[in-house]
Amino acid sequence: MRRVIHWFRRDLRITDNTALWHACNESDEIIPVYILSTWKKRHSWTGPNRQEFLCGCLESLSRNLEAIGGRLILRAGDPVQELEKLIHETHADRIYFNRGTDPYSIEVQQQLEQVSEKLNIQTFSYKDTTIFDPNEVLTREGHPFRVFTPYARTWHQQEKPSILPKIRTLQTLPPLFSLPVPTLDYWGLTSESKIIESGEKAARKRLTDFLNGAIGAYREKRNFPGERVTSRLSQDLRFGTLSPRQVYFGCVEASKETSGTIRRSIDSYVNELVWREFYMQILAHFPGVLDDDFSDQFFALQWDENDSALKRWCDGVTGFPIVDAGMRELNATGFMPNRVRMIVAMFLTKDLHLHWRKGERYFMQKLVDGDMALNNGGWQWSAGTGADAAPYFRIQNPWSQTKRYDPAGLYIKTWVPELREVDPIRFTQSPTARLAKDYPMPIVDHAAERLKTLERFNRARRGAVSVSVRARRAAAM
Ligand SMILES: Cc1cc2nc3c(=O)[nH]c(=O)nc-3n(C[C@H](O)[C@H](O)[C@H](O)COP(=O)(O)OP(=O)(O)OC[C@H]3O[C@@H](n4cnc5c(N)ncnc54)[C@H](O)[C@@H]3O)c2cc1C
Structure with missing residues (x-):
C-alpha cells in the first residue's frame, strides 16, 4: 500500500x-x-x-x-x-x-x-x-537564449509533451485536519475589484469559447483594447487552472480545421505562448533581472523621484485618456490588455521618467495574472532595458497609439466616464484646453519628455553620467 x-x-x-x-x-x-x-x-x-x-x-x-x-x-x-x-x-x-x-x-x-x-x-x-523547461530550449552551445526569435524557432522545432489521460478516481486517506477554504478575510483583506471568474471549469470554458470564436480575429485585432478579442487566459496559465499543453494543443486542433488567415491568426496566438516561456526562461537563467536591468548598457540611466506623478499614474488621472483608461481598468478589474500595458509602462518610464520597478510593483499588487517573469519581462521590454526589448528610442506616443488602436474611443469611453460625451478625435492629439470639466489637463508634454528621455538614454550609453548620479540612484533604491 x-x-x-x-x-x-x-x-x-x-x-x-x-x-x-x-x-x-x-x-x-x-x-x-x-x-x-x-x-x-x-x-x-x-x-x-x-x-x-x-x-x-x-x-x-x-x-x-x-x-x-x-x-x-x-x-x-x-x-x-x-x-x-x-x-x-x-x-x-x-x-x-x-x-x-x-x-x-x-x-x-x-x-x-x-x-x-x-x-x-x-x-x-x-x-x-511550461511546455519546455528553461534548460530544454538552449542555443547550440548550450547557453540560454537572450533574443526571442531564435528562441522561438528552437521552441517550435522541439517535440511537445502530450496531454495526459483523465484521472478518474483518487483516494485520500486517512482523515486529516484541513483548514477551511479561505476567503479574503483570512489575510485581513477586502475585495477591491470585480475580478474574472476563477476555477478549472471557468478556465476551460474561456479556452473553448476563444478557440471556437475570437481566435480567428486575434492577429488582426489583438492590439485593439476596445475589441476584446484576446483569450483572457493569462490568470489561468498563472494559477494552472489550465495547462499550457491544453492551450497549445487546442490551437493545434483548431489549426487543422482551417487554413489561410485563420491559421495565421492561430500562429500569432501561439507566438504569445512562446513569449511567455521566453520570459520564464529569462528569469530562471538570469534571476538578477528582478533587481536590475537585463541590459547593462543603461546602468547609469537617470530616473526621477516624483510621488505625486506616480500617484496620478496609479489612480488614472494623468490627463492622457488612453493611459487613464488602462489604469482605471486595472484598478477596477485587476486586468489590462497587452497593448495598453505597453502604453502605460512606456508612459511611466519615458514620459514621467520613473523607474520601471515602481510600475512593476504596482502591477504585481493589482494584476490577477501577476507573474514575476512575465511582468518583469513586460516592464523591462517597455523601458528598453530588457531581453530583446523595444529599442530605447522607440517611444510610443500615447496620442498616436490612441489614433491607431482606439480610434473611436471605445476603450477610453468604457473606463473614463468623464469623457463619454467627448468627440474621440480629441483623444488622439495633445489638447490645448480641457477635454471635459472634471478631467485634468495632461500631466506632461509628451514631445518634450520624449526628447528628455532620448537625451538621458544617449548620455547613459556614452557612459557620460557622473559617478555621483550612480551613487544617488543606488541610494534612492
Ligand atoms: C508591462 C507589462 C506587464 C505584463 N505583466 C504580465 C503579468 O504579470 N502576467 C501575465 O500573464 N502577462 C503579463 N504581461 C503580458 C500580457 O500583457 C498579458 O499576458 C496579456 O495581456 C493577458 O491577456 P490575454 O490572456 O487575453 O492574452 P492573449 O493575447 O490572449 O495571450 C495568450 C497568452 O499568452 C501570454 N502572453 C500574451 N502576451 C504576452 C506577452 N507580451 N509577454 C509574455 N506572455 C504573453 C499570456 O500567458 C497570455 O495569457 C505583461 C505585459 C506588459 C507589457
Missing part, C-alpha cells in the same frame, strides 16, 4: 496535471495538499485581486477533487515545514509536485530536497507550468 503527497502549487487543476497524474498512477492513496503562504510577511508583491482569485481556485479544486473521491487538505505556513509535518502525520513516503521556475520556487524546491533526504523519502518533480 503506497501513500503519497501531491503538493499543489501553480497547478490548481485535476485535468492534465503532470505530477498529480503520476502520483495517481504510482500510488494507492494520495494526500493532495495546498499550503497557504503567510504572504503578508513574505511577499509585498501581491494584493487582494490575486488572493481572491486564488480563493476561488481552491474552492473549485476542492470540489473537483471530491467529485473523484479525493479531499483537498489545506495547511498554512512555511511550505517545507508543513510538508515535513504532513509526512510525520501520514507516513507518506513520496512527495510529488510540479516544478516552479522562478528563483523563490527553486529555493523552496531545494530546501524540500534536503528535508526529504533527511527523512529518507523520495521527491518526484515534473515540468508542467
Whole structure:
C-alpha cells in the first residue's frame, strides 16, 4: 500500500496535471495538499485581486477533487515545514509536485530536497507550468537564449509533451485536519475589484469559447483594447487552472480545421505562448533581472523621484485618456490588455521618467495574472532595458497609439466616464484646453519628455553620467 503527497502549487487543476497524474498512477492513496503562504510577511508583491482569485481556485479544486473521491487538505505556513509535518502525520513516503521556475520556487524546491533526504523519502518533480523547461530550449552551445526569435524557432522545432489521460478516481486517506477554504478575510483583506471568474471549469470554458470564436480575429485585432478579442487566459496559465499543453494543443486542433488567415491568426496566438516561456526562461537563467536591468548598457540611466506623478499614474488621472483608461481598468478589474500595458509602462518610464520597478510593483499588487517573469519581462521590454526589448528610442506616443488602436474611443469611453460625451478625435492629439470639466489637463508634454528621455538614454550609453548620479540612484533604491 503506497501513500503519497501531491503538493499543489501553480497547478490548481485535476485535468492534465503532470505530477498529480503520476502520483495517481504510482500510488494507492494520495494526500493532495495546498499550503497557504503567510504572504503578508513574505511577499509585498501581491494584493487582494490575486488572493481572491486564488480563493476561488481552491474552492473549485476542492470540489473537483471530491467529485473523484479525493479531499483537498489545506495547511498554512512555511511550505517545507508543513510538508515535513504532513509526512510525520501520514507516513507518506513520496512527495510529488510540479516544478516552479522562478528563483523563490527553486529555493523552496531545494530546501524540500534536503528535508526529504533527511527523512529518507523520495521527491518526484515534473515540468508542467511550461511546455519546455528553461534548460530544454538552449542555443547550440548550450547557453540560454537572450533574443526571442531564435528562441522561438528552437521552441517550435522541439517535440511537445502530450496531454495526459483523465484521472478518474483518487483516494485520500486517512482523515486529516484541513483548514477551511479561505476567503479574503483570512489575510485581513477586502475585495477591491470585480475580478474574472476563477476555477478549472471557468478556465476551460474561456479556452473553448476563444478557440471556437475570437481566435480567428486575434492577429488582426489583438492590439485593439476596445475589441476584446484576446483569450483572457493569462490568470489561468498563472494559477494552472489550465495547462499550457491544453492551450497549445487546442490551437493545434483548431489549426487543422482551417487554413489561410485563420491559421495565421492561430500562429500569432501561439507566438504569445512562446513569449511567455521566453520570459520564464529569462528569469530562471538570469534571476538578477528582478533587481536590475537585463541590459547593462543603461546602468547609469537617470530616473526621477516624483510621488505625486506616480500617484496620478496609479489612480488614472494623468490627463492622457488612453493611459487613464488602462489604469482605471486595472484598478477596477485587476486586468489590462497587452497593448495598453505597453502604453502605460512606456508612459511611466519615458514620459514621467520613473523607474520601471515602481510600475512593476504596482502591477504585481493589482494584476490577477501577476507573474514575476512575465511582468518583469513586460516592464523591462517597455523601458528598453530588457531581453530583446523595444529599442530605447522607440517611444510610443500615447496620442498616436490612441489614433491607431482606439480610434473611436471605445476603450477610453468604457473606463473614463468623464469623457463619454467627448468627440474621440480629441483623444488622439495633445489638447490645448480641457477635454471635459472634471478631467485634468495632461500631466506632461509628451514631445518634450520624449526628447528628455532620448537625451538621458544617449548620455547613459556614452557612459557620460557622473559617478555621483550612480551613487544617488543606488541610494534612492
Ligand atoms: C508591462 C507589462 C506587464 C505584463 N505583466 C504580465 C503579468 O504579470 N502576467 C501575465 O500573464 N502577462 C503579463 N504581461 C503580458 C500580457 O500583457 C498579458 O499576458 C496579456 O495581456 C493577458 O491577456 P490575454 O490572456 O487575453 O492574452 P492573449 O493575447 O490572449 O495571450 C495568450 C497568452 O499568452 C501570454 N502572453 C500574451 N502576451 C504576452 C506577452 N507580451 N509577454 C509574455 N506572455 C504573453 C499570456 O500567458 C497570455 O495569457 C505583461 C505585459 C506588459 C507589457
